[in-house]
Amino acid sequence: MNKITILVFLVCSLLDFSISHNIPKSNLIRNDWKTLSRETTIRYFNPAHYVPGGSIDDIWNKMGEDITCSVDEDLTVHVQTPPGFDLTKPFKFLTHGFSSQVDDAKTANVDAWMQTTNNQVNVILVDWSPLALIWQIDDWDDAIYDEAARNAIDVGEFLGLCLSSLGVEGSELHLVGHSLGAHLMGKAARTFGGRTGMFVERITGLDPAGPRFVDGPILDAIPELHQNRLDKNSAAFVDIIHTNGALEPAAVWFEPRSGDLHQMGHMDFYPDGGSAQTGCTFGPDALPGGICSHRRSQHYFLHSIWEPKLFPSKTCISVEECNNEQVVDDSVVHPVVFMGEGSKESYQGGTGLFYHDIQYRHWNYYEYN
Secondary structure, three states: OOHHHHHHHHHHHHHHHHHHHHOOOOOOOOOOHHHHHHHOEEEEEOHHHOOOOOOHHHHHHHHEEEEEEEEOOOOOEEEEOOOOOOOOOOEEEEEOOOOOOOOHHHHHHHHHHHHHOOOOOEEEEEEOHHHHOOOOOOOOOOOHHHHHHHHHHHHHHHHHHHHHOOOOOHHHEEEEEEOHHHHHHHHHHHHHHHHHOOOOOEEEEEOOEOEOOEOOOOOOOOHHHHOOOOOOOOOOEEEEEOOOEEOOOEOOOOOOEOEEOOOOOOEEEEEOOOOOOOOOOOOOOOOHHHHHHHHHHHHHHHHHHHOOOOOEEEEOOOHHHHHOOOOOOOOOOOOOEEOOOOHHHHOOOOOEEEEEOOOOOOEOOOOEO
16 A cells, blocks of 8 residues: 555544544434334324314324424434424323323323413323334334334434424423333433433323343343433433333233333332232233233322322332331321322422322223223
8 A cells, every 4th residue: 555545544543434424323223214203103182273172183183283203313303393383382192001002091281281281281292102103113222112112212212303493391291101201201301311411390200111121130231221221310300100110020920011010200209109000900801911000100190180189198108118108107297198190299308209009990091980
């Protein structure tokens, strides 16, 4: 190699380094931006367009409007919002978990938030069901659930970038996610923060997914999932409702547990101990595999929007004591702490663990008895 060739090689190498060095790095695990844009629906519900008493179909199809978002390889974000997009009111976001979707029942949250605030909030439902379903397996390392879990983190990064371009202040954001969706929202909040320098005000995790995010009885945590768990550092305030958790969770096991029982937020709530819910093992809502208990976190949270004082809770010292339904004092703590939508109003700082004894055996999106 002569001197001229060496000089050209060095110049090209330095130029290539300079270009590469200035391109923002993507943290995607297994997707590309086009796939994430195509398979993620961001559905906006403007309070000005909300009319009480509408059917499920009316709420989703007639009141909802899509926000379109795409991301370039250099992380340039393109967002288009519907006419009348309202930046003057706070935002409530909700998403689903594994093998699920933002189905008709979840529009009940739109109804609850709108009616209880007198149309003073924006609501956004995030549907990533094509990436949460069970038939997409690319290679031997993509077991059905593991693949969806990796997808959830990628959708979270995509959503966080989209959020950063909406012009919304972090203090106006409340993100709610069930199961894998809880970690998705945690990733979205951290991505939003990294892009804007602002903390998301609040994340509510509804029985955050446990398997492969923490070590289980047979399978260990997947590193890229474990490092992307929702935790108290993901937002200014993080509250968790545990309903089907274990310290070593596994969805297929002697005692199926789909949630993570560990303390994860500023306030962690353990209704009925956080592992199995009243009426789910034997009762009107009983389903195999812990499905009923895992879903219950969604029902509890929804009803807490309608009735903020429905779940007064008692303090416990440790996760194990909460799980065993052992509380510090059998009387309700003062000031009273409530599980669900109103928990932030009773937050006193630091971190806390709380137990509530569920008194009703049947729960769905519309009733409990």
